[in-house]
Amino acid sequence: MKKNSKLSSLYMGIIFFLMYMPVAVVIIFSFNESKLPVRFTGFSLKWYQELLGDSAMIEALGNSLILGVASCLVSAVIGTLGAVGLSRIHWKTKSALEYISILPLMIPEIILGMVLMAFFYLLNIPFGMLTLLLGHTVFCVPYILMEVKARLAGMDPSLEEAARDLGAGSFRAFWDITLPLIMPAVVSGSLLAFAMSMDDVVISIFVNGPRISTLPVKVYTQLKTGVTPEINALCTLMLVFTLGVLAVYSLAVWLLKRKNRLFSIKEK
Amino acid sequence: MTEICLELKDIRKGFSDEEEVLKGISLSIGKGEFITLLGSSGCGKTTTLRIIAGLETPDAGRVFLEGKDVTDLNPEDRDVNTVFQNYALFPHMNVADNIGYGLKLKKVPKPEIKKRVAEMLELVQLPGYEKRKPSELSGGQKQRVAIARALINNPRVLLLDEPLGALDLQLRRAMQAELKRLQKKLGITFIYITHDQEEAINMSDRIAVMNHGTFEQIGTPDEIYNHPRTSYVATFVGNANILKGKAERTENGKVTVALAGGRLPVVCEDSVIREGETVTLAVRSENVRIREECTCGLMAKVEEKSFAAGQLRVVLRLSDGSELVASRYGIDAKVEQGQTVSVCFAPEDAVFVDRSGEEKNEQD
Numbered sequence: 001m002k003k004n005s006k007l008s009s010l011y012m013g014i015i016f017f018l019m020y021m022p023v024a025v026v027i028i029f030s031f032n033e034s035k036l037p038v039r040f041t042g043f044s045l046k047w048y049q050e051l052l053g054d055s056a057m058i059e060a061l062g063n064s065l066i067l068g069v070a071s072c073l074v075s076a077v078i079g080t081l082g083a084v085g086l087s088r089i090h091w092k093t094k095s096a097l098e099y100i101s102i103l104p105l106m107i108p109e110i111i112l113g114m115v116l117m118a119f120f121y122l123l124n125i126p127f128g129m130l131t132l133l134l135g136h137t138v139f140c141v142p143y144i145l146m147e148v149k150a151r152l153a154g155m156d157p158s159l160e161e162a163a164r165d166l167g168a169g170s171f172r173a174f175w176d177i178t179l180p181l182i183m184p185a186v187v188s189g190s191l192l193a194f195a196m197s198m199d200d201v202v203i204s205i206f207v208n209g210p211r212i213s214t215l216p217v218k219v220y221t222q223l224k225t226g227v228t229p230e231i232n233a234l235c236t237l238m239l240v241f242t243l244g245v246l247a248v249y250s251l252a253v254w255l256l257k258r259k260n261r262l263f264s265i266k267e268k
Numbered sequence: 269m270t271e272i273c274l275e276l277k278d279i280r281k282g283f284s285d286e287e288e289v290l291k292g293i294s295l296s297i298g299k300g301e302f303i304t305l306l307g308s309s310g311c312g313k314t315t316t317l318r319i320i321a322g323l324e325t326p327d328a329g330r331v332f333l334e335g336k337d338v339t340d341l342n343p344e345d346r347d348v349n350t351v352f353q354n355y356a357l358f359p360h361m362n363v364a365d366n367i368g369y370g371l372k373l374k375k376v377p378k379p380e381i382k383k384r385v386a387e388m389l390e391l392v393q394l395p396g397y398e399k400r401k402p403s404e405l406s407g408g409q410k411q412r413v414a415i416a417r418a419l420i421n422n423p424r425v426l427l428l429d430e431p432l433g434a435l436d437l438q439l440r441r442a443m444q445a446e447l448k449r450l451q452k453k454l455g456i457t458f459i460y461i462t463h464d465q466e467e468a469i470n471m472s473d474r475i476a477v478m479n480h481g482t483f484e485q486i487g488t489p490d491e492i493y494n495h496p497r498t499s500y501v502a503t504f505v506g507n508a509n510i511l512k513g514k515a516e517r518t519e520n521g522k523v524t525v526a527l528a529g530g531r532l533p534v535v536c537e538d539s540v541i542r543e544g545e546t547v548t549l550a551v552r553s554e555n556v557r558i559r560e561e562c563t564c565g566l567m568a569k570v571e572e573k574s575f576a577a578g579q580l581r582v583v584l585r586l587s588d589g590s591e592l593v594a595s596r597y598g599i600d601a602k603v604e605q606g607q608t609v610s611v612c613f614a615p616e617d618a619v620f621v622d623r624s625g626e627e628k629n630e631q632d
Binding site: 158 | 354357359421
């Protein structure tokens, strides 16, 4: 057993090293003075300075944030309503409907991107923020739908019935009882969707049009003209941001759990 | 009966391809009555309750609440409240918000809600529990909160769906008494669902025994227990033995019935029994007597002897192969397995059941 555990920690160490080594390299070289990512010549923040001065990059970041938040909000509404709707029907086609609603996750992105581009072109929708938003919403909805669906499945249906019984109309019962109880799933699904929207390249490239660019697309296109340490700095910042979001989310979940053990919906 | 509070008229309900769950049931419930729907799981009692609450729509039939047809009303528009089987307390609200939810929907001013919630908690003996969360309550306390949450709305009818099912025996007894006390005090009509015949007999003014989507018998606990109409009621409520026989001679209100392994006289109260007719008798196990020597009764073989809950239970096999159970208090060493004994019962302890031609579904 002892020997095994040593071996397994060694194995684990190697795996983690291989996985996070590149990330570490990027972070380290973002602070490198030299332009060439071969030798560390000295600590410097100049690439961060350059990044902040790069208005095109900042604009792309702004676009990505706006797009992320917007597609996340739209998908949260659609995904939640979809999950609630699916939980209430008892048709024979229910499982097929469920499958269809998460299909965007399974269709290869490249195909989805092409299809969306062709579709928007057909409808004559000008490429820009609107097409980006529509495209991102398509693949964001399933994340929220799946999370909310799982949570609804664990919810006692008599809770909403009790609210109806006490005099609440169907909307009021949903608003007062079901929504607060599925909120954690809506939030976690939305965060996941936000993360997916933030780093999407493939679909964005197809639907963003000539005048607008998101951050991942910008990074990708800049790679073609050569990597500058500015990209390293940007990656480091994005990493910090992502981890920050994750930390806030975990903290919120932990606090909620501690406050009222809300996560055990079933009262028994 | 006094003023009618709730009336079901020929209610039918089926779910998709299955057999009908309710096969046209009718029931009138008086104001302030405590009525119990008694039956095993799947008999349709919960569906009946859900139809009264408006959570389910009947396929046919009407529901009248104080004379008004409420069949097509939504649950929120009916003056009826429910205590759910698993309490269904809102986990994200504290006790006060749970109880006050109904009043909040009616836009009652906050100070008044607070006052009435406190009164309600007093009534269910949980004063000062306003700020607790449902997850911090025991099963019995959740039960009380669920009752308070329903009663605060002053419903015309309170529906209770096996409310004591999840509680242990001692707590259940205490809650039975308390529910009865509440019901007497408030004078609200209670419709209570249970599969526990003891509970039904202890609490109810009337019991409606349900089986396969119909009412087998509706009557007072005394009627149900002592004068079962059907073999189902006799076995379900009284753990009775069912014996098939033939009426041989009727005189002076007594019928001599030929049963497997002998003849016994049976008192016949109201049913008219013709000679030669095939009859079904229900005899509760505690009324079956075993005698070793005498040969006046039915000859039977002792098949099994067991002792449980202070009662000796003897399983006997009659000559036609049917089973008969006798029980009595104390251990009787005289009866041995394999022994052939004579079995009898007093003429007044057997009841004729499953009489065709008699009305089965309705009474009163």
